[in-house]
Structures are given as C-alpha cells and as structure tokens.
C-alpha cells in the first residue's frame with residue numbers, strides 16, 4: 001500500500017515551500033539578463049562615483065599638440081590615451097568617465113522625478129476618477145501640446161543651467177508615459193474584486209492604493225522607467241548641444257556625442273565611443289528592468 | 303447502419319511553450335442521426351478539445367491521433383483544410399458558449415446569416431433571405447424580418463443564442479456540436495434554449511453533441527452520455543444506465559455532490575469528492591482518478607486502465623469489476639448533520655436584527671451613448687430586509703436583478719441613494735471601515751479576481767489582522783496557519799501566490815480571509831458559481847460547518863435554487879430590483895406563491911435521465927433594467943397578468959407565517 005501512497009502523493013501538485021524572498025533570490029541567481037544588467041549598472045555607477053580614481057588624466061586639460069589622437073587600436077593611437085583625445089586634445093577616456101557622472105545622474109534623477117510625478121497623477125486620476133481625472137487629462141493635453149524641448153530650453157535659460165536644474169526640468173517634462181500607463185491600469189484594477197475585498201476588510205483608500213494597487217503596477221512602471229531614462233539622457237545631450245544644458249568644459253556623454261558629430265565622418269570614434277557607452281547603459285537598464293519584473297512576478301501554475 | 307460520426311481512440315497533444323501536453327487521450331464515441339450525445343466533465347477535462355478535434359479547429363502544431371475519426375464518409379484525419387472548411391460550413395455546425403463572441407459585432411444578423419448560405423450553397427440573395435426569416439421564426443423570434451437588419455449587440459443574450467442556432471441551421475447541417483450552449487444564459491432562458499435545440503433536432507433528424515459541465519442539462523436532453531475526467535472518457539453508456547447505476551467511482555461521487563431539491567436534507571452534508579482534478583501535465587501512470595479515489599489499490603497505478611463493459615450496459619474505466627463498484631462503499635459517516643433538530647429551527651425570529659435594510663434604494667446614472675443624457679437605473683428599489691443571528695438568508699434572482707448591488711450596500715461598500723442600512727442598530731454609512739469590517743465580512747463570486755495576484759496566500763489571509771493591529775506578527779502567523787488548516791488549505795501554500803491555486807483553493811483562501819476577524823455576518827456573493835460541481839460541494843459543506851462552529855449568519859446571493867434549498871433558512875426572491883417574495887425556505891419550496899418564484903423553481907434541472915426540460919412560459923426575455931415595464935415589472939412575462947398588473951405595482955403583502963409576496967393575483971387568491 002505504501003507504493004500506492006507514494007504514487008498518489010507524487011501525482012499531487014508539488015509546490016515548493018519557499019518564502020517569497022528565498023524564491024526571489026533563487027530566481028535572481030539564475031536570471032542572466034538581471035545579472036548582466038545589474039553588473040553593468042553597478043560598475044558604471046561605481047566608475048562615476050569614483051571617477052577621479054579611474055580617470056588616467058584630467059578630463060579638462062587641453063593639449064592642442066595632441067588633438068584628435070585616435071584610440072589605441074587605430075593607427076597612430078597610443079597607450080597614453082587609450083580612447084584617444086578630442087578636438088581640444090583632452091583625454092577621451094577621462095571625459096567618458098567623468099561624463100558618466102552627469103549622464104547617469106541626470107538619467108536616473110530625471111527619470112525618477114518624472115516617475116514620481118507621473119505615477120502620483122496617474123494613480124489619483126485612475127483611482128478617484130471624476131473631476132480629478134478630468135484635470136489630469138487636461139494637464140496631459142497641455143503638456144503634449146507644448147514642444148517640450150523648447151520649453152526645457154526656456155526654463156533652463158531663465159533658471160540658469162546647473163545639473164540639479166537639468167534634473168528638475170527634464171523630470172518635470174517626462175511624466176506623461178508614467179501617467180498614462182498608471183491611470184489606465186489603476187482604472188482597471190479599481191474595479192476588480194480584490195479592491196472591494198480590501199475595503200470590506202477595513203482598508204482605507206491610502207492602504208488600498210499602496211498595498212493593493214501599486215505593487216500591481218510595478219512591472220509596467222519599470223518598463224517605462226528604463227525607456228524614459230534613455231530618452232532623458234538623449235534630451236540632456238540635445239540641451240547641452242544647444243548650449244543650455246551642461247556647460248563646457250564639463251563632460252557629459254550627450255555633449256561628447258554632440259561635439260563629435262561635426263567630425264563624425266573623419267573621426268567616427270568621437271561619436272561611437274560615447275554612443276556605445278550610452279547604448280550599453282540603456283541596454284543594461286532595460287535588462288535590469290526586465291529582470292526585476294521576472295524576478296518579482298508571482299509565478300503561476302501553468 | 304454505420305454511425306454518422308465515429309471517434310475511436312482519439313488523442314490530442316497540444317504544443318505549449320513548456321513542452322507537449324496530451325489534453326485528450328483515447329476518447330471514443332459514436333453519434334447517429336437523430337441521436338444526442340452528452341459529454342460532461344469538469345473544466346479542463348478535455349471536452350472542448352475533443353469537439354475542436356472533430357471540427358479541425360485545433361491550433362497549428364497540435365497532434366491528433368485516432369484509430370478512427372470519421373464523419374459520414376469523410377476521414378477527418380486525412381481531410382484537407384479545404385474539405386474541412388466545406389464540411390464546417392455545410393455539414394457540421396458548432397454553437398459556442400458565449401454568443402456575443404461568436405457573432406461578428408460589425409455586421410447585421412441578416413448579412414451574417416445569408417452570407418453563409420450564399421457562400422456554401424450558391425443560393426441567391428432572395429432565397430437566402432427567405433430561409434433566414436423562416437429559420438428565425440422557427441427558433442421563436444418574433445418580427446423576424448425586422449431583426450435581420452439588427453446588430454448582435456442590440457439583442458439580449460437569449461435572443462443572440464437563438465440567432466446563433468438559426469444561423470447554424472441555414473445550411474441544413476447533419477451534426478450540431480453545442481459547447482456549453484446555455485452556460486452564459488439565465489436559468490429561465492436556459493430551459494427555452496434547450497427545448498428549442500431538442501425540438502429542432504427531432505424535427506430535422508440531426509445528430510447533436512451537447513457539451514456541458516452541468517449534469518442536469520446533459521441528463522435531460524441526451525440519449526447517450528460520456529463522462530470525461532482528466533482527458534479521458536471514464537464512463538459512457540445510455541443516460542439512464544449511467545445516471546441510475548453509475549459504476550465508476552468518479553461518476554458516483556459527482557452525482558452525489560449535486561444538491562437535488564427535495565432529496566437533500568437542508569443543512570446536511572453533501573457527498574463530495576476529496577482533492578482536486580490533477581493537472582494534465584502530470585505524467586500519468588495508471589488510473590487518473592487514483593489520487594481522489596476512495597477505492598484505490600495497488601493495481602490501479604500499475605498500468606493504464608482500459609475501458610471495459612459492465613453488464614449493466616455501460617463501459618467504464620476502472621480496474622475493479624463492476625459488481626464490486628456497484629456495492630456501496632464502506633459506510634462512511636454520512637450522518638445527518640442536524641442531530642435531531644430541524645435545520646434553522648433554533649433561530650430566534652423575534653430577536654432584534656443584526657443587519658437590516660430599511661426602504662433602501664440604489665440608483666445609478668447610466669449614459670447609453672456619447673450624446674444621450676445619462677438615465678437613472680434603479681438597481682435596488684425600496685428594499686427592506688432583516689438578518690437575525692444564525693440565519694442563512696438567500697437572495698435569488700437572475701443576473702441583473704440587483705443582487706450584487708444589494709450585497710454591496712449591506713457591506714457598506716455602496717451608499718444607498720435613499721433609505722438606510724443599519725448594523726447593530728447603527729447606520730452603516732456612519733461607521734468607519736475598521737469598525738464595520740469586524741462585524742460584516744464578504745466572500746466574492748470570482749475567486750480569480752478577489753485575491754491580489756501580487757500577495758502571497760499568507761499575506762492575504764493575514765492582512766485583515768494587520769490592518770486591525772491584532773497581535774504580534776508571529777501570533778498573526780499562528781492564527782493564519784490555524785485557519786488555513788481549518789478551511790482545508792495545505793500549510794505549504796502560505797508562501798504561494800494565488801495564481802498557483804485552483805479555483806476551489808482560491809475560494810478557500812477568500813473564506814479564510816473573511817473569517818480571521820471573527821465576524822458575525824458573512825455576505826457571500828455567488829460563492830460557488832465559478833467552481834466545478836465536485837468542488838462546489840466541498841465549499842458548501844465547509845460553509846455549513848463553519849456556520850455551526852462559529853455561529854455565523856450568512857447572506858447568500860445566488861441564482862441556483864438547488865443551492866438555496868440546501869443551505870438557506872429564509873429566501874428572498876428579487877426581480878428587477880424589487881423583492882417579489884420572501885419566505886422561510888420550506889414554504890418557498892413547498893408552496894411558492896409568486897409566478898416568478900414558480901418559474902425559477904421549475905428551472906432547476908436535476909439529473910433525471912430523459913425527464914426532458916420543463917417548459918417555462920416566460921414570454922419575452924429579461925427586460926432592460928434601464929427602462930423597466932410599468933405596474934408590476936413582471937407583467938410582460940407573466941401568464942396571469944391582467945389589466946391591473948400593467949397599471950399598478952403590487953405591494954409586498956404578508957400571507958402566512960414568514961411568507962410575503964408582491965402580486966395582485968396572489969393577494970386576490972387567483973393564483
């Protein structure tokens with residue numbers, strides 16, 4: 001009879017008995033995208049924070065005698081300037097390392113600020129509906145109707161340009177996608193029975209918003225975040241290129257691309273190198289975002 | 303004569319992302335012209351996949367194997383896609399569960415009906431039109447010619463299903479496959495549609511396959527029946543044989559778990575099958591029912607079990623000889639629950655009510671189009687009701703009658719537009735969420751949307767205690783584990799997420815969440831309607847046990863009269879937002895008064911082989927609640943209606959004992 005019992009037990013669904021945290025760690029360990037993304041993002045962040053330790057040269061030091069030295073793997077390159085120098089003879093690697101500070105700071109900062117604004121508006125519009133929703137939609141229409149680059153230029157011009165100003169201005173101009181996504185989802189979730197159930201066990205509106213609804217928006221918000229971050233970094237580049245962003249000689253990846261553009265056909269590495277760094281960062285953030293989504297998603301039966 | 307459709311040893315293997323899954327294994331049946339085959343089984347048992355295989359509608363990459371799969375003289379296994387599509391248009395027709403999704407919303411009904419015939423039969427436009435009108439009349443649609451220019455969304459569910467049937471008849475099919483044709487319809491409409499199908503089938507000598515999870519439906523319209531379990535037919539034979547002398551332990555259990563009016567003792571325990579249907583991804587060895595079977599033995603799991611004949615006329619899939627199976631199982635404690643006293647008799651009807659609604663009314667403003675002004679919709683109209691300690695009050699009525707709105711008002715989730723709801727003598731809208739939730743709790747209809755997918759089972763059940771700051775974290779966990787055990791959830795589910803659980807398990811989680819605060823009243827909104835029959839019985843038994851243990855009071859909302867008879871002590875019948883009859887459970891079933899109550903009672907389909915479907919003379923379909931008929935709102939459907947019914951709305955009048963009824967004719971003792 002024991003064989004019977006065993007076979008019958010084996011037929012029952014075997015569901016592993018792990019706490020959510022253990023399960024998450026286990027999933028994280030076996031998720032390649034997550035590990036790769038996290039590795040790149042963390043390394044970039046460390047390099048940016050400890051820039052002076054990593055940079056071989058002073059990023060602002062001009063040496064007109066060594067203008068446009070190509071990177072080491074090209075003919076005429078030297079190990080002294082691994083990634084070459086720019087039109088003013090500044091070491092490109094050092095500028096890239098210092099530039100990471102600005103680009104990552106502006107990217108994360110502005111995307112986070114936009115996220116806070118957009119999610120707050122979207123949640124309230126979707127949950128409360130009625131007047132609040134109408135007001136939010138009006139705000140969205142206004143924002144979409146305005147040319148945001150022009151607006152950013154005007155704002156930065158009046159307030160005076162600095163990195164915090166850039167973060168705030170770009171953040172304030174990049175909340176729309178968060179808002180649209182959160183609002184739609186919140187409206188859907190609001191009418192589900194688990195929200196009614198939460199109210200009937202005594203939850204207040206705030207508890208419902210933060211405990212029941214917000215965690216269910218997490219996946220979508222992360223996806224928007226990784227996309228917006230790339231957009232913001234490129235926006236910062238445009239502003240810098242137009243002269244209202246980061247002021248030279250400060251280095252930022254966007255500015256490096258902008259400055260290199262004029263010589264793109266003769267010296268492609270001027271654009272390719274900061275471009276590749278930007279691409280790698282955006283890719284890593286996307287992979288990390290997808291990874292977090294997969295890891296935190298409750299797995300299903302099927 | 304060879305049968306019209308012959309299916310032998312059909313196996314279907316679906317391709318999924320994670321690999322292959324055999325959804326149907328060794329299924330055999332035959333159908334003759336003029337014969338009805340019923341296929342019953344719980345959800346996921348492979349009923350639909352089998353029928354799709356016949357229709358050639360399975361997704362690409364599916365492997366279909368069979369010793370024989372033949373329709374008339376076409377071999378369906380080797381038929382080309384071209385042949386199949388001609389067959390589908392002309393010879394085999396399929397009726398689906400949800401008529402709205404199977405009719406194209408952007409074309410008129412006329413166009414959809416005539417195109418089919420013009421396409422497949424090369425009929426002229428006029429011919430096709432004439433036939434469409436003839437068929438619409440045949441399926442009982444009045445003013446058929448004018449309906450042709452209407453769009454599907456302009457019709458009610460019942461009408462849509464009729465149109466669907468008419469459409470299927472356009473090309474004179476030889477075989478109709480109806481997959482849950484009435485599941486999406488109200489009970490009073492269900493009977494009409496089933497009768498219609500049955501009549502048409504006899505008249506036109508069609509072969510009919512009717513697929514349903516509802517034993518009652520299948521029993522009453524079929525000649526033969528195949529019971530499916532986990533992708534296999536486990537018992538098959540004539541309806542009378544299978545239902546009167548079920549051989550397979552699963553069929554026996556399934557039949558016992560159906561509450562049958564007049565036979566089940568109120569408040570008693572229903573027979574139920576322990577455990578759950580295994581996932582089809584399981585690598586089965588031996589009998590697929592082994593993990594739930596009370597007669598399981600070593601031989602059962604050694605090798606796969608073949609279908610074999612019982613002398614009683616049916617075939618069954620079990621290793622035991624049928625004589626052994628027919629003998630009653632070891633007498634297990636099936637004792638009556640009431641232990642002497644009559645169910646519900648201990649309730650003190652003079653006590654002050656715990657929860658009451660006083661002339662409560664709920665009006666929604668509904669806008670019907672972009673440009674029309676919103677119109678008021680009275681979801682609940684002047685409704686009064688009292689709930690006393692220990693009662694199980696059932697609110698019954700068809701969908702759209704305002705049952706769920708009433709529940710929301712009683713839960714304090716919806717403020718009444720007029721009148722008020724009082725809990726323990728205090729106005730419920732003046733109470734805080736926290737205060738109210740300690741007294742009244744709820745269990746919702748859909749266990750798939752009532753649990754937050756991002757929270758673990760443990761978190762969900764514990765949440766009410768966390769909100770009310772009851773005890774330390776470890777104390778809370780202890781209580782949760784205790785209650786999980788009490789409602790029959792394995793302890794290792796604590797850290798699982800809802801979508802890893804089955805419907806029945808999720809409903810247990812919802813019950814546990816409702817009970818951790820030890821409320822006095824639990825409002826259950828259709829607690830079992832999303833569940834399979836054998837699981838429904840488990841949940842109803844659990845609710846009754848918990849009531850006894852925790853002295854709970856239930857307000858039960860349902861459309862299923864059989865469930866009502868089983869567990870209610872008092873019944874409220876609602877129609878279009880109004881109460882039409884209130885009475886204690888016994889009187890409602892012994893002497894129903896209101897014509898609508900009578901119709902509802904008639905609509906219960908118990909699994910009586912060959913009993914046919916009682917015809918319910920409820921003229922038109924359920925009215926649109928946005929513009930209810932004047933006077934007695936039931937008059938367009940009532941066979942006793944007279945002039946006064948159209949002019950004046952009847953009031954709820956007290957008859958005898960606890961029974962009251964709102965009907966002019968009952969008051970005059972005509973009915």
Ligand SMILES: Nc1ncnc2c1ncn2[C@@H]1O[C@H](COP(=O)(O)OP(=O)(O)OP(=O)(O)O)[C@@H](O)[C@H]1O
Nearest residue numbers: 316325344345346347348349350351352361515582
């Ligand atoms: N296209 C498909 N892709 C993947 N799995 C499928 C597909 N169609 C059906 N299944 C699976 O096959 C199994 C049998 O499904 P089927 O639809 O036949 O069940 P059923 O008996 O009709 O159930 P219900 O009563 O819920 O309609 C289920 O596990 C289902 O999830």
Ligand code: SF4
Nearest residue numbers: 589592595602620621
């Ligand atoms: S084969 Fe065994 S387990 Fe299966 S139904 Fe028969 S007795 Fe039960």
Ligand code: SF4
Nearest residue numbers: 934937940947965966
């Ligand atoms: S009042 Fe008239 S229409 Fe209404 S139920 Fe009674 S008899 Fe029928």
Ligand SMILES: [Mg+2]
Nearest residue numbers: 349350481482
């Ligand atoms: Mg189905």
